[in-house]
Amino acid sequence: MRRRKNNWILHLVLTACCLAAIFPIIWVLSTSFKPEPEVFSDRLNLISEHTTLDNYRHVLTMKGGVFFIWLRNSTIIALITTVIGVFLAATAAYAFSRYRFLGRQGGLYIFLIAQMFPGAILVVPLYNLMRQFGMLNSFAGLILAYSTVSLPFCVWMLKGFFDTIPRGLEEAAMVDGLSPLGTFYRIVLPLSLPGLAVTAFFSFITAWNEFMFAFTFMSKERLYTLPVGLRQFVFQFQTDWHLMAASAVLITIPVVIFFLQTQRFLVAGLTAGGVKG
Amino acid sequence: MSLLSKIRRHRLAYLLILPTALVMAGIVFYPLIRGVLISFTNMNQYNMGSKFIPPSYRFVGLQNYVKVLTSSQFWDILGQTLIWTITNVFFHFTIGLALALLLNRRFRGRAIYRTLLLIPWAVPTYISAFSWRWLFNSKYGFFNLALKALGADPIPWLSHQVWAMVAVIATNIWLGFPFMMVVLLGGLQSIPREMYEASEVDGCGRIRQFWTITLPLLKPVALTVTLLGIIWTFNMFNIIYLVTEGGPHHQTDILATFAFIEAFHQWRFGMATTYAVIILSILLSFSFFYIRTLKGSEEIY
Numbered sequence: 001m002r003r004r005k006n007n008w009i010l011h012l013v014l015t016a017c018c019l020a021a022i023f024p025i026i027w028v029l030s031t032s033f034k035p036e037p038e039v040f041s042d043r044l045n046l047i048s049e050h051t052t053l054d055n056y057r058h059v060l061t062m063k064g065g066v067f068f069i070w071l072r073n074s075t076i077i078a079l080i081t082t083v084i085g086v087f088l089a090a091t092a093a094y095a096f097s098r099y100r101f102l103g104r105q106g107g108l109y110i111f112l113i114a115q116m117f118p119g120a121i122l123v124v125p126l127y128n129l130m131r132q133f134g135m136l137n138s139f140a141g142l143i144l145a146y147s148t149v150s151l152p153f154c155v156w157m158l159k160g161f162f163d164t165i166p167r168g169l170e171e172a173a174m175v176d177g178l179s180p181l182g183t184f185y186r187i188v189l190p191l192s193l194p195g196l197a198v199t200a201f202f203s204f205i206t207a208w209n210e211f212m213f214a215f216t217f218m219s220k221e222r223l224y225t226l227p228v229g230l231r232q233f234v235f236q237f238q239t240d241w242h243l244m245a246a247s248a249v250l251i252t253i254p255v256v257i258f259f260l261q262t263q264r265f266l267v268a269g270l271t272a273g274g275v276k277g
Numbered sequence: 278m279s280l281l282s283k284i285r286r287h288r289l290a291y292l293l294i295l296p297t298a299l300v301m302a303g304i305v306f307y308p309l310i311r312g313v314l315i316s317f318t319n320m321n322q323y324n325m326g327s328k329f330i331p332p333s334y335r336f337v338g339l340q341n342y343v344k345v346l347t348s349s350q351f352w353d354i355l356g357q358t359l360i361w362t363i364t365n366v367f368f369h370f371t372i373g374l375a376l377a378l379l380l381n382r383r384f385r386g387r388a389i390y391r392t393l394l395l396i397p398w399a400v401p402t403y404i405s406a407f408s409w410r411w412l413f414n415s416k417y418g419f420f421n422l423a424l425k426a427l428g429a430d431p432i433p434w435l436s437h438q439v440w441a442m443v444a445v446i447a448t449n450i451w452l453g454f455p456f457m458m459v460v461l462l463g464g465l466q467s468i469p470r471e472m473y474e475a476s477e478v479d480g481c482g483r484i485r486q487f488w489t490i491t492l493p494l495l496k497p498v499a500l501t502v503t504l505l506g507i508i509w510t511f512n513m514f515n516i517i518y519l520v521t522e523g524g525p526h527h528q529t530d531i532l533a534t535f536a537f538i539e540a541f542h543q544w545r546f547g548m549a550t551t552y553a554v555i556i557l558s559i560l561l562s563f564s565f566f567y568i569r570t571l572k573g574s575e576e577i578y
Contacts, residue, residue, distance in 0.1 A: 007384060014379060018393040024408040025400060027419055044422040092297035099290035102283055114305050116560040118533040120514045121553040124546055125308035148304040180289055209401035227403060241411055248404045259399035263392055267463055
């Protein structure tokens with residue numbers, strides 16, 4: 001009897017927290033389907049009687065559908081960043097986890113220090129560097145920059161994950177004639193799927209969501225990523241709340257889909273000394 | 278063993294690190310060192326040089342640092358940064374821990390709650406900032422419309438010193454608790470169940486279990502994630518810049534946003550990088566003491 005009562009309170013608390021967590025998103029979703037005059041009125045309703053797709057139509061068709069070019073750019077950049085990010089994080093984390101090499105401790109601290117310099121200020125010297133190497137207005141430059149943003153955290157987390165995989169497995173595989181790299185690729189990586197999924201998730205959302213670098217490095221309209229393009233043509237005036245809401249929903253959908261695919265790995269990926277290192 | 282043979286013995290390790298080391302050196306550390314050097318110059322928009330004009334900024338020694346550290350504005354903003362960081366990390370941690378403890382029980386629908394609670398984390402930061410700006414909008418925003426419906430006066434959210442701080446902190450708490458929650462949940466789930474079972478046999482109550490088993494075993498994870506949280510929140514640029522732009526009158530600015538405004542609104546790169554180096558020094562010395570104090574009792578790395 002006592003248990004049932006506890007459960008009732010548990011569900012109540014969690015439901016309230018979930019509502020608070022998703023309410024801002026729900027409200028934007030609701031705004032995005034309202035006709036303009038209703039957005040700018042003092043009526044407080046979640047679902048309008050005049051639900052409309054006009055806001056979406058406007059965003060998707062502005063300037064001859066340039067939205068889809070930005071969508072393509074963002075997708076290409078985010079996917080390549082994910083592949084590179086997972087590759088870099090996995091190789092480095094494996095070295096940190098398995099070898100006691102000279103500079104190991106220092107290397108781990110350096111990743112922590114890298115987080116302490118405000119990223120927004122790195123943009124200035126980085127811009128000059130990119131200009132010197134002719135990498136402004138190129139996907140390659142942006143992808144390189146993005147792959148470093150979530151790297152320290154991913155290396156740290158993956159290292160913790162690799163630490164939990166028993167070495168005995170690798171030793172057995174090596175006795176069977178697998179090379180060290182072969183062991184890493186065939187034994188350790190398949191066992192680390194949750195950790196790799198979390199790394200992929202981090203790399204993807206970092207690249208998909210980033211604004212500052214893309215805004216500074218890309219000056220050609222057709223090379224914009226989704227956040228930059230929408231900022232330039234929708235968010236610029238800060239008054240078109242109905243159009244901003246529709247754009248916000250459009251940008252968020254792919255992230256949420258990606259998130260729902262990987263979220264079941266999140267807890268497992270961060271468990272077992274994940275961050276403890 | 279000589280240095281060279283030591284290095285040779287771990288050839289494979291260095292090979293595995295190489296790609297990451299190269300990328301980090303080029304994209305993070307080279308610009309970082311350049312930034313530190315710029316902080317000793319008077320670089321601004323006019324003397325920084327371009328494709329056609331050679332740069333003409335010069336070395337000014339510690340002038341920028343003296344200027345910053347003797348201005349009362351710096352100390353005001355440092356105070357705001359501390360309020361911002363401490364309040365946020367406190368709520369991230371307590372809310373995160375409470376929810377992690379609830380989600381660590383076994384009951385039906387747990388996965389759905391967990392997924393929904395993680396949503397704020399998955400949403401792009403600038404979209405979250407936009408959503409909250411819209412909720413806080415003084416005329417058509419949800420909060421003020423709701424207050425009006427209840428017969429209360431509207432609140433000047435983004436334009437009043439205190440309310441603006443409340444607004445940005447609320448936004449950032451919403452944004453940051455899921456990360457703490459999921460990491461602490463990971464930590465909780467790695468505590469072996471047998472420990473709880475054994476203590477139950479010994480007649481240990483829930484509250485005692487929490488103090489004697491859960492907290493001590495969660496400590497390493499909690500300490501690390503708190504340090505990360507402090508560093509990230511201290512440097513959290515997006516939310517403040519996008520929700521209040523540091524206003525009104527820099528009263529919601531923190532050091533990171535103020536540095537950005539110096540760089541890209543005032544175009545004083547020397548001053549901006551000085552702020553950045555000061556941020557770096559504060560965080561470095563803080564982390565040093567944090568890790569050293571805790572290393573005695575608990576292994577962090």
